[in-house]
Amino acid sequence: MQESFSIGDLGRLTGCQVVTIRYYEKIGILAEPGRSSGGHRIYGPEHRDRLTFVRKARELGFSLDTVRSLLSLSETPEGTPCADVDRIASRHLVEVREKIAALKSLEGTLEGLLDICSHTTVEQCRVLDALRD
Amino acid sequence: MQESFSIGDLGRLTGCQVVTIRYYEKIGILAEPGRSSGGHRIYGPEHRDRLTFVRKARELGFSLDTVRSLLSLSETPEGTPCADVDRIASRHLVEVREKIAALKSLEGTLEGLLDICSHTTVEQCRVLDALRD
DNA sequence: ATACGACCTATAGCAACTATAGGTTCAAGC
DNA sequence: GCTTGAACCTATAGTTGCTATAGGTCGTAT
Numbered sequence: 266m267q268e269s270f271s272i273g274d275l276g277r278l279t280g281c282q283v284v285t286i287r288y289y290e291k292i293g294i295l296a297e298p299g300r301s302s303g304g305h306r307i308y309g310p311e312h313r314d315r316l317t318f319v320r321k322a323r324e325l326g327f328s329l330d331t332v333r334s335l336l337s338l339s340e341t342p343e344g345t346p347c348a349d350v351d352r353i354a355s356r357h358l359v360e361v362r363e364k365i366a367a368l369k370s371l372e373g374t375l376e377g378l379l380d381i382c383s384h385t386t387v388e389q390c391r392v393l394d395a396l397r398d
Numbered sequence: 399m400q401e402s403f404s405i406g407d408l409g410r411l412t413g414c415q416v417v418t419i420r421y422y423e424k425i426g427i428l429a430e431p432g433r434s435s436g437g438h439r440i441y442g443p444e445h446r447d448r449l450t451f452v453r454k455a456r457e458l459g460f461s462l463d464t465v466r467s468l469l470s471l472s473e474t475p476e477g478t479p480c481a482d483v484d485r486i487a488s489r490h491l492v493e494v495r496e497k498i499a500a501l502k503s504l505e506g507t508l509e510g511l512l513d514i515c516s517h518t519t520v521e522q523c524r525v526l527d528a529l530r531d
Numbered sequence: 532a533t534a535c536g537a538c539c540t541a542t543a544g545c546a547a548c549t550a551t552a553g554g555t556t557c558a559a560g561c
Numbered sequence: 562g563c564t565t566g567a568a569c570c571t572a573t574a575g576t577t578g579c580t581a582t583a584g585g586t587c588g589t590a591t
Contacts, residue, residue: 347523
C-alpha cells in the first residue's frame with residue numbers, strides 16, 4: 266500500500282495550513298518531498314508523521330528551534346538515553362511557569378485598576394491615572 | 399524653566415531604549431520633536447509624559463495599537479466618560495486570563511509527561527511518545 | 532584641536548507565520 | 562476530449578515590537 270498525499274491532504278491530516286507546510290520546508294524543518302510531473306508536492310507517511318510531531322511540539326509551546334532539537338533527538342539510534350529530551354522539556358516547563366507568574370501579576374494589577382475606576386470621566390479615570398504616573 | 403532632553407536623556411528618564419524612541423516616532427506613537435542646529439532631537443516634558451504613558455501601557459501588556467487608542471482617549475476633552483477606557487482594559491483582562499488558562503493547561507500537560515517519563519531511552523521516552531502520537 | 536561618546540539615517544533581521552499577486556496543474560463532469 | 566474551477570505553484574511583502582548593523586555626523590570636555 267503506497268500512501269501518498271497532496272499538500273492539501275497533509276494539511277488536513279495534521280491540522281496545519283498549506284502555507285505553513287511550505288514554510289517548514291523552506292526553513293528545513295520538513296524535507297523536500299517528491300513532485301508530480303506537473304510540479305505538485307507528493308508526500309508520504311514519513312512526512313505526515315514528522316509534521317504531526319512538529320505540530321504537537323508547537324502546540325506544547327516549543328519554539329521551532331527547539332522542535333529541531335527534539336526531532337533530531339527522536340531520530341537518534343535506539344538505546345540513546347532521553348536525558349536531553351527531559352532537560353528540554355523541564356526547561357520549557359520552567360519558562361511556562363514563569364510566564365504564568367508574570368501574567369498573574371499583570372492580572373492582579375489590571376483587576377486593581379478596574380476595581381477602583383468608578384466609571385467616571387477621563388480626567389478622573391483610575392486606569393488612565395495609572396498610566397500617566 | 400525650560401526643560402529639554404536629548405534622546406538619550408529621554409531614554410534614561412522613561413526606561414526606554416533610544417532606538418525604540420525613534421521607532422515610536424516613525425510609527426506615529428510619538429510626535430516628531432524639535433531639532434538642534436546639527437539635527438539632534440530635542441524633547442520637552444510633553445514628550446517625556448507621553449512616552450511614560452506608552453511605556454506603562456506596554457508594561458501592562460497593551461498592544462501598540464491599543465496604546466494609540468488609550469492615548470487618544472486620554473487626550474479627550476474633560477468630562478468625557480471613561481467607559482471606553484474601561485472597556486479596553488476589561489477586554490485586555492479577559493485576554494490575560496485566557497492566556498493564563500491556556501498556559502496552565504500546558505503546564506499540566508508538561509508535568510504529566512515529565513512525571514511518567516522515567517528517564518530511559520529515546521525509544522521509550524514518554525515525552526517523545528506524546529509527540530509521535 | 533582633538534578625541535570620543537552620543538547622535539544621525541537607512542536597512543536588515545528576529546519568530547512564526549499570513550497574505551497577496553499572478554500564474555499552472557489536476558480531476559471531475561459533460 | 563474538453564472545460565471548468567479548485568487546488569496547486571513561486572515569489573515577495575506584511576505582521577508585532579522591537580533589535581542589530583553599517584557608516585557617517587555632532588557635541589562637549591579636555
